Amino acid sequence: MNKIRMGMVGGGQGAFIGAVHRIAASLDGEIELVCGAFSSTKEKSVSSGLSLYLEESRCYEDYYEMFKQELLLSEDERMEFVAIVTPNHLHFPIAKLAIEHGFHVMSDKPATLSLAQAYELKAVLEKHSVLYGLTHTYNGYPLIKQAKYLIEQGELGNIVKIVVEYSQGWLASKSDETSKQASWRLDPEKSGISCCMGDIGVHAANLAEYVSGLNISDICADLTATVDGRTLDDDGTVLLKFSNGAKGLLLASQVSVGDENNLKLRIYGDKKSIEWSHLSPNTLWLKSNDEPTQQIRAGVGKMCEAAQQALRTPAGHPEGYLEAFGNIYLNFAKQIRAYQNHEICDNHTFDKQAFDVPGINEAIRGMAFIEGAVKASQSEIKWHPFMPKIANKEAN
Amino acid sequence: MNKIRMGMVGGGQGAFIGAVHRIAASLDGEIELVCGAFSSTKEKSVSSGLSLYLEESRCYEDYYEMFKQELLLSEDERMEFVAIVTPNHLHFPIAKLAIEHGFHVMSDKPATLSLAQAYELKAVLEKHSVLYGLTHTYNGYPLIKQAKYLIEQGELGNIVKIVVEYSQGWLASKSDETSKQASWRLDPEKSGISCCMGDIGVHAANLAEYVSGLNISDICADLTATVDGRTLDDDGTVLLKFSNGAKGLLLASQVSVGDENNLKLRIYGDKKSIEWSHLSPNTLWLKSNDEPTQQIRAGVGKMCEAAQQALRTPAGHPEGYLEAFGNIYLNFAKQIRAYQNHEICDNHTFDKQAFDVPGINEAIRGMAFIEGAVKASQSEIKWHPFMPKIANKEAN
Amino acid sequence: MNKIRMGMVGGGQGAFIGAVHRIAASLDGEIELVCGAFSSTKEKSVSSGLSLYLEESRCYEDYYEMFKQELLLSEDERMEFVAIVTPNHLHFPIAKLAIEHGFHVMSDKPATLSLAQAYELKAVLEKHSVLYGLTHTYNGYPLIKQAKYLIEQGELGNIVKIVVEYSQGWLASKSDETSKQASWRLDPEKSGISCCMGDIGVHAANLAEYVSGLNISDICADLTATVDGRTLDDDGTVLLKFSNGAKGLLLASQVSVGDENNLKLRIYGDKKSIEWSHLSPNTLWLKSNDEPTQQIRAGVGKMCEAAQQALRTPAGHPEGYLEAFGNIYLNFAKQIRAYQNHEICDNHTFDKQAFDVPGINEAIRGMAFIEGAVKASQSEIKWHPFMPKIANKEAN
Amino acid sequence: MNKIRMGMVGGGQGAFIGAVHRIAASLDGEIELVCGAFSSTKEKSVSSGLSLYLEESRCYEDYYEMFKQELLLSEDERMEFVAIVTPNHLHFPIAKLAIEHGFHVMSDKPATLSLAQAYELKAVLEKHSVLYGLTHTYNGYPLIKQAKYLIEQGELGNIVKIVVEYSQGWLASKSDETSKQASWRLDPEKSGISCCMGDIGVHAANLAEYVSGLNISDICADLTATVDGRTLDDDGTVLLKFSNGAKGLLLASQVSVGDENNLKLRIYGDKKSIEWSHLSPNTLWLKSNDEPTQQIRAGVGKMCEAAQQALRTPAGHPEGYLEAFGNIYLNFAKQIRAYQNHEICDNHTFDKQAFDVPGINEAIRGMAFIEGAVKASQSEIKWHPFMPKIANKEAN
Numbered sequence A, B, C, D: 001m002n003k004i005r006m007g008m009v010g011g012g013q014g015a016f017i018g019a020v021h022r023i024a025a026s027l028d029g030e031i032e033l034v035c036g037a038f039s040s041t042k043e044k045s046v047s048s049g050l051s052l053y054l055e056e057s058r059c060y061e062d063y064y065e066m067f068k069q070e071l072l073l074s075e076d077e078r079m080e081f082v083a084i085v086t087p088n089h090l091h092f093p094i095a096k097l098a099i100e101h102g103f104h105v106m107s108d109k110p111a112t113l114s115l116a117q118a119y120e121l122k123a124v125l126e127k128h129s130v131l132y133g134l135t136h137t138y139n140g141y142p143l144i145k146q147a148k149y150l151i152e153q154g155e156l157g158n159i160v161k162i163v164v165e166y167s168q169g170w171l172a173s174k175s176d177e178t179s180k181q182a183s184w185r186l187d188p189e190k191s192g193i194s195c196c197m198g199d200i201g202v203h204a205a206n207l208a209e210y211v212s213g214l215n216i217s218d219i220c221a222d223l224t225a226t227v228d229g230r231t232l233d234d235d236g237t238v239l240l241k242f243s244n245g246a247k248g249l250l251l252a253s254q255v256s257v258g259d260e261n262n263l264k265l266r267i268y269g270d271k272k273s274i275e276w277s278h279l280s281p282n283t284l285w286l287k288s289n290d291e292p293t294q295q296i297r298a299g300v301g302k303m304c305e306a307a308q309q310a311l312r313t314p315a316g317h318p319e320g321y322l323e324a325f326g327n328i329y330l331n332f333a334k335q336i337r338a339y340q341n342h343e344i345c346d347n348h349t350f351d352k353q354a355f356d357v358p359g360i361n362e363a364i365r366g367m368a369f370i371e372g373a374v375k376a377s378q379s380e381i382k383w384h385p386f387m388p389k390i391a392n393k394e395a396n
Helices: A017-026 A042-051 A063-072 A088-100 A115-127 A142-152 A174-178 A180-185 A196-212 A305-309 A321-340 A360-378 A389-395 B017-026 B042-051 B063-072 B088-100 B115-127 B142-152 B174-178 B180-185 B196-212 B305-309 B321-340 B360-378 B389-395 C017-026 C042-051 C063-072 C088-100 C115-127 C142-152 C174-178 C180-185 C196-212 C305-309 C321-340 C360-378 C389-395 D017-026 D042-051 D063-072 D088-100 D115-127 D142-152 D174-178 D180-185 D196-212 D305-309 D321-340 D360-378 D389-395
Strands: A004-009 A031-037 A081-084 A104-107 A132-134 A159-167 A216-224 A235-242 A247-253 A262-269 A273-277 A283-287 A293-297 B004-009 B031-037 B081-084 B104-107 B132-134 B159-167 B216-224 B235-242 B247-253 B262-269 B273-277 B283-287 B293-297 C004-009 C031-037 C081-084 C104-107 C132-134 C159-167 C216-224 C235-242 C247-253 C262-269 C273-277 C283-287 C293-297 D004-009 D031-037 D081-084 D104-107 D132-134 D159-167 D216-224 D235-242 D247-253 D262-269 D273-277 D283-287 D293-297
Touching: A004 A017, A004 A063, A004 A321, A017 A031, A017 A321, A031 A042, A031 A063, A063 A081, A063 A088, A081 A088, A088 A104, A088 A115, A104 A321, A115 A360, A132 A321, A132 A360, A142 A196, A142 A262, A142 A273, A142 A283, A142 A305, A142 A321, A159 A196, A159 A235, A174 A180, A196 A216, A196 A235, A196 A247, A196 A262, A196 A360, A216 A360, A216 B216, A235 A360, A235 B235, A235 B247, A247 B235, A247 B247, A321 D321, B004 B017, B004 B063, B004 B321, B017 B031, B017 B321, B031 B042, B031 B063, B063 B081, B063 B088, B081 B088, B088 B104, B088 B115, B104 B321, B115 B360, B132 B321, B132 B360, B142 B196, B142 B262, B142 B273, B142 B283, B142 B305, B142 B321, B159 B196, B159 B235, B174 B180, B196 B216, B196 B235, B196 B247, B196 B262, B196 B360, B216 B360, B235 B360, B321 C321, C004 C017, C004 C063, C004 C321, C017 C031, C017 C321, C031 C042, C031 C063, C063 C081, C063 C088, C081 C088, C088 C104, C088 C115, C104 C321, C115 C360, C132 C321, C132 C360, C142 C196, C142 C262, C142 C273, C142 C283, C142 C305, C159 C196, C159 C235, C174 C180, C196 C216, C196 C235, C196 C247, C196 C262, C196 C360, C216 C360, C216 D216, C235 C360, C235 D235, C235 D247, C247 D235, C247 D247, D004 D017, D004 D063, D004 D321, D017 D031, D017 D321, D031 D042, D031 D063, D063 D081, D063 D088, D081 D088, D088 D104, D088 D115, D104 D321, D115 D360, D132 D321, D132 D360, D142 D196, D142 D262, D142 D273, D142 D283, D142 D305, D142 D321, D159 D196, D159 D235, D174 D180, D196 D216, D196 D235, D196 D247, D196 D262, D196 D360, D216 D360, D235 D360
Parallel strands: A004 A031, A004 A081, A081 A104, A104 A132, A159 A247, B004 B031, B004 B081, B081 B104, B104 B132, B159 B247, C004 C031, C004 C081, C081 C104, C104 C132, C159 C247, D004 D031, D004 D081, D081 D104, D104 D132, D159 D247
Antiparallel strands: A159 A262, A216 A235, A235 A247, A262 A273, A273 A283, A283 A293, A293 C293, B159 B262, B216 B235, B235 B247, B262 B273, B273 B283, B283 B293, B293 D293, C159 C262, C216 C235, C235 C247, C262 C273, C273 C283, C283 C293, D159 D262, D216 D235, D235 D247, D262 D273, D273 D283, D283 D293
């Protein structure tokens, strides 16, 4: 048996997230990078590919060329799936073309540039037998899986409140806008109608739903373009109602000076509550009113199976972001193996979380969140349904 | 010279906050308790007073009696100020009567049962030459004063965002309602139109304004009576706009299981930010994007004068809630000394923070916050002005 | 009934620990300061006393005068006990004279200047019916009492290892030596044969024995006078063996730059372990290998009676050093009440911890520790018995 | 250009550290595993190798066979270095044979079973032109490199005290001895003369020397076999003197119930101090007496080049143990590239840290520490030189 073969679009020299995807994909020795269209020019793409020890012939000018050429290779040589690590506006066209060529897709988030595109992507997927994954990285942390498990087991009782925050400071000033990372995120053509909610708010919304098992039903939003001259939000707060009546709060910011990547999740039930912070990801707090707070540490004592499988070392060996990212890829690799073995095909994977990989449903809910937050923020009315009325019918 | 003589209304055996006021008042040896109307019956009042080593003759049946009898005593024997530590509905009538008898007042918060009463209290104060203080305890922490100072000095730049949270879990379930502390807080006749916002939200609002030096200008609120059968809110989120255009967020909860008394304040400027948590009150974080976060510790290095005066021990000796509470009283004692020395009289003290004691203006803004949050929560419109239109004219 | 009347020797203006004793003593309204010999001159003593609202006639020139004059007052007016808050070399003569005049004594630590003096003090106490307390402050923390309780209940199993550290940085450089606090501590005539071990190491040793319920049996020591020109140790490590065979380690330092007052205690049993840090005194960690660590918080859930009585506020209201110090005094006040009621007299109180106040036995063990550590450090042999041979017979 | 080709001895299914080495080696895409002798039987070795997607022909029965067969392959196909991940007693013979076959070596620690073997290994290396690395993993953390840099820059002033602890609880009870990991570590034939000091104490000693740039000169040790029936130490404390006169303390334990992998380092200078904890590896504390403590976070602001190169993600993305381990391999890969380019050969690499990979000198000092601690513990004399007299001549 061979490693699963991955191609990559984007992620040339100087990019941040491309390197992260490559490390994450190869972390467990199940996936190998075999080809890529890394940059905007053939020359740069080849240069990037050679530094990654790829054959020059498989460093392509663009993704059209890559999909075409790879299809000409023998089945046990050609790329099996493509990792899409470009700016947002390219996620959809690349994913669509890959699917139409029969390649599985692992896309960075947000899945598309609009909710409409997300529905279109779902329609394309329904016509082809391929797998689709979305890197909502934070789902990959072992203790996030343990938190989800505790809630499923009823440890918290009925959930009454969810507070999720994702606070960064890196776009706090005008002078921060010149970096490669900043410039496309602040450009509506490449980023979509939101900067902050599209880049990180959507992660927070996904995490809240993933761990709680609840769906957001209504939102009230106040987004701000804090720094002069910006057309997209760089900060915002969204009040939430959940499907079971629980209240919630999502705070996202890119202008909170001094905050690194402060993703925090608190879920309160009527019996107990959990608290998790991305900056100390190997600790989960389980709290109640009358007993000592439990400091659950990754690998200590008995963990649920999903958490155990997401750990590579014993207790006391800090694992972090790359490992969490690796878990998304590891589960996707297992999904592809199951596909190779004809245990699953596309039709099944849309509907369930059998392999614990965020997919097309998360893609649609993510785009609904981003568009919904922007529209709700522009309204003088307080509350708005999470899914637009028409969309509602289709999505749930 | 003698200690300043304090009387007390409320705070009989079994009460929580009365004992706190007594410790706080006597902490620095400047104030002594000389009389009280501690309970609802003469017998209980005497019993409480005797256990506090008071003379039986100065343990009164009620506050009418106390004010009347104390006035009959000689000037260097009689009580100089009254500490009001009853449930909310009695704060106003007791304060009003005390002022009319010429006694200074230190009132627990919220100052009154309604905004209208707060205006009435201000009118009464304007007619009498006495001092009025309000125990917004959290102002008393040394590092809160240091944070205020850093902001005044411009260390943070322009403030763009304020997040303040006050999260407790003690009212999370129906069975928690039977305690003495809980029952009156959930009773609209004694508590007013809000439980959670009136009890702790108002502290958070005060703290945000005190430290930032900004006024809240607009609010959007979503309050909830989480537990079945409650008529008053036990949880809520309030979106904030500040006078300088900064955005903000106030979260208060009494149903967040496992949270003790989690008051947290984060203020973000365009240069730096500060972070403080009540559960580690001797640490203040000063953060920026490009330099190491500074962990400012109470008593380490140079602190502003207000912080230095609020500390009783050198660095490394944890001080806490009682000391912070004591600082409110210590500053009030200084104010009374200045009054005794004819350096100040009532007219001046309403207008400025010369002695750093929350007063009638804080009382009015506090009641505006509580009433405003409840009304905004009931509205389908998102944003509402912080001060009602009519009130606005008078208050600012 | 009246408050218990306290006199004070030392603690004039500018002193640190005197003010701490006064706050601690008066915290709970059970004790009042009635007289003092605060300073080296009558003038300064009066000035200090007046600022504390004492009558001038009870501000004495020295402690001889104070003891003599107070005895002349009526029984319900005169001071009942004396708090000794001078530099070390005066602890013994003042305590001795007070006892001989029939006053109870609360002494700052270390009890005396030498082990021989400690034995002499015990002999004096055996001849008089008075009470003797020693302010090993850290015993007063509620969660220290909870830790002691957990160990008594067998929660940790057999204790196998104890690590206690007390690390400060305030004497790290030559220039730090000029302060009033530093100069006498570095002077052998006033401080005794040790600076660091005598000032803080002895607290750490006491805490380890108090919480564990074990006695240190053997020590190996390495003390250092880190800063040039010092004759006394400012840093040191002591290896420990305990009476049950457990190993241990005591680290004390006054030259650990940047450390405030970092007293930390870890006790490991063969089943569980506890961890406590003075800088977060309201948290106690209970750890095991296979279950989540329990974060025990002051006031949350059920605590042992001693811990509960040592708390003045509900969970979530940080209490600190002054409150812990106050608990030593509160227990001493209860002891004095029992004495007044003829429930106890001196003979009983030497032998047991009925009132949980450190006493003459702790005084002797403390002096044995200080002298033993200095001597062991000078030796080329590794291990030495904790109590000198002769002493051994008498002390255990 | 191709990836560097690695073979592995040990690390078959069920082993812990082998998988860690594989992930670490491949993390940056510079090294690929091409062959291995993973287990004690051919069958198991093949099974392990196939699960790693190796060719069956390169899954060898033992390391003799592997070295012999790989030499027969063409130069651009054969393994270039071997990773040794067996129990301790095999480190030396495998490394020796590999070197004699001309293969570079990356060995797990401790390097050998005795100090004598370590000297012999050095002698072998001096006769062959190959590279030798030792996985003192904790050196690989970015903030450890930053700490080392700050000290080199003189930020701390003269170092006066070093405290290093490595505390675990996993061997606390008899029942923990049955696991594969535990059984060989407690067996003198496989583990050497020490369990705890050999397994983790040696890491702590190395870390203290690496960061401080100082050498330990003298030790006083007290090791304990805490659990009944053990012949090797499972806990111990070592007092240290350093080459510049600084004092220190090394605490290592495998019986500290509830401790995971608590490696902590504190280094005190006469100006500032640093503190680092393995369980929060992305934070470094820089402390002084008069300024706020600086919380240095990985990736925030300007870091030294070695720290920057050891980071794979921007600030706020927690990196951990696998990444630190990966940094040892990444630097070894750079060293091998330099060797391939004839920029260095063996003679140079013994003497300097040009590529920041622990090597044969660290191997010798590590074995000196382990043997020295055991012998010092058995002695009644307090202090002992770190290097045995004869060894001394050769090693420094």
